[in-house]
Each structure stands twice: as C-alpha cells, then as structure tokens.
Amino acid sequence: MNTNLQSIIMAFGILNAISFFFSLALYIDNRKIILFKLNCLYWASMVILFLAQGVFGHTETGIIASFCFTPLYVFVLALVTQELFKINLPTIIYKFMLLAGVICTIVYCSLGFSFFISSLPISLTSGLVLLHTSLSAYSKNKDKQISMTGKLFILIVLICGLHVFDFPLLRKNEDFALIGFYIAFLLAIFMSVILPYFIAEETQKNYLLDLEKEVAIKTVELNEANGKLNKVATERQDLILLICHDLNNHLMIQLHFNEYLAELAMKHNFSSLDEKFEIKLGRSQNVLETQRNLTAKINLMSSIDTGKVDVQITNVNLLEALRTNLDLLQTKISDKEIKVTYSCSDALEILADKTLLVNSIMNNIMINAIKFSKNGGSLQIKAISSGDEIWLIIKDYGIGISKSQIADLFSRTKVTTTCGTNGETGTGFGMLIVESMLKKIGGKIDVRSCYNPDFSGSGGTAVCMFFKNAKLKS
Numbered sequence: 001m002n003t004n005l006q007s008i009i010m011a012f013g014i015l016n017a018i019s020f021f022f023s024l025a026l027y028i029d030n031r032k033i034i035l036f037k038l039n040c041l042y043w044a045s046m047v048i049l050f051l052a053q054g055v056f057g058h059t060e061t062g063i064i065a066s067f068c069f070t071p072l073y074v075f076v077l078a079l080v081t082q083e084l085f086k087i088n089l090p091t092i093i094y095k096f097m098l099l100a101g102v103i104c105t106i107v108y109c110s111l112g113f114s115f116f117i118s119s120l121p122i123s124l125t126s127g128l129v130l131l132h133t134s135l136s137a138y139s140k141n142k143d144k145q146i147s148m149t150g151k152l153f154i155l156i157v158l159i160c161g162l163h164v165f166d167f168p169l170l171r172k173n174e175d176f177a178l179i180g181f182y183i184a185f186l187l188a189i190f191m192s193v194i195l196p197y198f199i200a201e202e203t204q205k206n207y208l209l210d211l212e213k214e215v216a217i218k219t220v221e222l223n224e225a226n227g228k229l230n231k232v233a234t235e236r237q238d239l240i241l242l243i244c245h246d247l248n249n250h251l252m253i254q255l256h257f258n259e260y261l262a263e264l265a266m267k268h269n270f271s272s273l274d275e276k277f278e279i280k281l282g283r284s285q286n287v288l289e290t291q292r293n294l295t296a297k298i299n300l301m302s303s304i305d306t307g308k309v310d311v312q313i314t315n316v317n318l319l320e321a322l323r324t325n326l327d328l329l330q331t332k333i334s335d336k337e338i339k340v341t342y343s344c345s346d347a348l349e350i351l352a353d354k355t356l357l358v359n360s361i362m363n364n365i366m367i368n369a370i371k372f373s374k375n376g377g378s379l380q381i382k383a384i385s386s387g388d389e390i391w392l393i394i395k396d397y398g399i400g401i402s403k404s405q406i407a408d409l410f411s412r413t414k415v416t417t418t419c420g421t422n423g424e425t426g427t428g429f430g431m432l433i434v435e436s437m438l439k440k441i442g443g444k445i446d447v448r449s450c451y452n453p454d455f456s457g458s459g460g461t462a463v464c465m466f467f468k469n470a471k472l473k474s
Helices: 003-029 034-056 060-067 070-085 091-110 115-139 148-165 174-268 276-305 318-328 330-335 354-371 403-407 430-440
Strands: 314-317 339-343 349-352 378-386 389-396 444-450 460-468
Touching: 034 070, 034 174, 060 091, 060 115, 070 091, 070 115, 070 148, 070 174, 091 115, 115 148, 148 174, 314 318, 314 354, 318 330, 318 339, 318 349, 318 354, 318 378, 318 389, 330 354, 349 354, 349 460, 354 378, 354 389, 354 430, 354 460, 430 444, 430 460
Parallel strands: 339 378
Antiparallel strands: 314 349, 378 389, 389 460, 444 460
8 A cells, every 4th residue: 555545544544533532522521412422423433434444445345345334424424414404304315325325336346347336336325415415404504694614514515425426536546545535634624623613503502592492481481470470469459459448448337336426425424324435435446547547558558569559740849748747637746745846948849749748658757756756745847958859857756766677667578566655556557658659759768766765865766758859850
C-alpha cells in the first residue's frame, strides 16, 4: 500500500477515534437525548469503516468487502439528519436500498465481475440515499430560517453523497484513492467540528422550545386555577355581603325594638322596674350597635375587595372635609370632654372621594383617637403641604399602641382590637379599611405610637395620612 495512502488512512482513523470517544462522553452525560446517541453511532460507524479499510484494503476483494460497511455509515448519517432537522425520511426504503446494494455487490464480486461493476450497487444506493437526505433536509426547511451551521451540514452530507459515487472510479487506483481519502479526510474534519456544534445548537433550541411549551401549558393551568379561585372568592364575597345584609337588617330591627322599650319606660315612668333594667337595656344597645358596626365594616371590606366600592376622585377642600367629620363626631368628643385643636389652611385641596374621606378614612382615625384618649384629654390635627403631597396628621395623647399591635395593624389575618379608655369596643377592621380606601385614592398611611397604658408618662399615637395635592396635579 502507498505510504502516503497508509498515512492518510491512519490520520483518518485517529480523527474518527477521537471524535467517537468525544461523542461517547457526550452520550454518557446525555443518555436521554437521542441526538447524542445518534452522534455516537455515527462516529462508531466511521471507526468501523476505517478499520475495515485498514484491515481489508490490501486486495481488490478486501477493498470491496470494506466498502460493504459504507451503508451502515450512510444510514446512521441519514438518521442524524432526520433528527436534527425534524423531518420524516423514508428510512425503511433506505434500509432496503442499502441492503440490496450490499447483496448485489457481494453477489457480483462472488461471480467474478469487475471491481467497477461489483462496487457500483453500494456506490449508487449509498449516494442516492445521501443525496435524497440532504435535498429533503433543505427542501422541507427552506421556508424556515436555517442557521449557517445547518446549511454547512446539509452541504457536507450532499458532498459525501457525491463522493460515494466516485468510489468505483477512484478506489482501485492508489493515486486516485489518495485523492479520495484526502477528500474524505477533509469532510471528516469539517463534520467533526460542525456536527457536535450543530447538535448542541439544535439541542439548546429544542430545550427552549420544550421549555416554552411547558411554560405555556403551566400558564394555561395557572390561569384556569386562578379563574376557579377568583370564582370561589367572588362567590364567598357575595355570600359575605348577603349574610352581612341580612344580619344588618335583623340588628336594625332589634335596635329599633330596644329604642322602643327605652321610650316606653321613660313615657310611663316605670320606676317599679328592676334598677338593673336600664343597665341591661343600655348594654344590649351597645352590643347591638357594635355588631351592626362590625357587619357594616365587613360589608365594606368585602365591597373593597370585589371592587364594588364606587370611587369618584375629585378636588376636595381638606378643611371643609375635616370640619364635616368633627361635626359628625361632636357627640363622642363632648362625652369624653376632649379638646380638639386643628391647623389646616383653607387653600389646601386634595384628590379624594369626599364621602369615603369623611365617612371612612377620617372617621375611623378620629374614632380611634377619641376611643383611646382619656376623659378631658386632647387631640391635635395638623395639615402640611409638602410638594405634590399633603399630609394630614392626627395626634392623640392616649394610651398608645404596643409595637406588636402596630406590626399587625394592617394585617388581614390578625385582627387587632382593644377596648378604649371608657370600655369602648371596636371591630379590628378600622385601620385596614383606612389603608384600603387610601390606596383607592392614591394615598398612604403611617402610624407612630408610644405605648403608655397607665398614663404615667408621655404617650399617644400619631397617624399621618398622605394625599395627592389636587392643585399641583391639576
């Protein structure tokens, strides 16, 4: 055998062996990915083909015998191409074609036909399979954006097909065979670089596609679950609203009945009644009033959560709203003889819903301030304009709020309620309603407090509400 030919075969063999072991290592790490398995089989077929060429390539019969391993390499390359480009190739037809080519070559060789005639069946069938594979890969993906690596791979498969055709002409002559092996060696070099890169590229692309599909499926499932949860939540909120409405009706009836009893007792001067009657009637009235307030606030919270609170944001004069709220609470303020002082410019206007501001936001904060102030105490109210915000600060000098209670003040899961200095009761929803209402109008709230339950030192709570400055916004 020509020394140059032997050297090129040895170099070809070393390259194939290195590529095979590299592909084998990749397959071991990625056994679940079929591309890595096919890549490993491809280089294994190349090694087998090389070994056959080296072992049997000394005689004409040996050359033909080694050439019989070419269909194995061709078929594996067709499978690799099919998997890389996600196309359906007629692999069963390929099998029969390649097998028929091998059988014909063996028969022709055994009958003593010439080298050219004997090797022609394998050359034709293998070349046609590779040509059809490369052209199918291109034609079925030409509408898609094929990467440069993919185009190079198709080109190499096409050249391999054409190169197989020239085997009967080149292989018998050692000088021509050397040219053929040079071509095969260059193709192997290109394939050893392009194939692993293309497999990695397609694997990443397939992984991203699978990931996108999984995300899409999970998104649909999540949307369905959210839809069910929203439906359940809406049904519960509607049920709460219905229950609160019914309870409120019954409580109003009971309140009116208590008022009727009180008026009846005063009208007829029932002095002979038990002295505890008036106390019990008063307590009953307080309990019913508390329960009515509780159902009203639960009703309001449910309306906020379901978006059923109609918010109409307009320019609101802060001083006018403050005076309206103080008028509403004048009885409570007088009962505890609390001195209220306020400092608020008539020019200050905020963006708010006036009804919610007076009846829900200010009302809850002021009731708390009165509730936790001692008899004869004082309240200070101050409004400050700061850029695009207006701050309304309500400061009492009552018992204050402990740090643990402040932490849970706006919690939906922990209801914080404490009796006032005169035993006044609450619902625990007031601050939560205030925060929700402020968010509705684009405001926020901050609470600072010094806990002093026995009034032994300085104590009290300062609530600062932040509103948008209407004049700047307009």
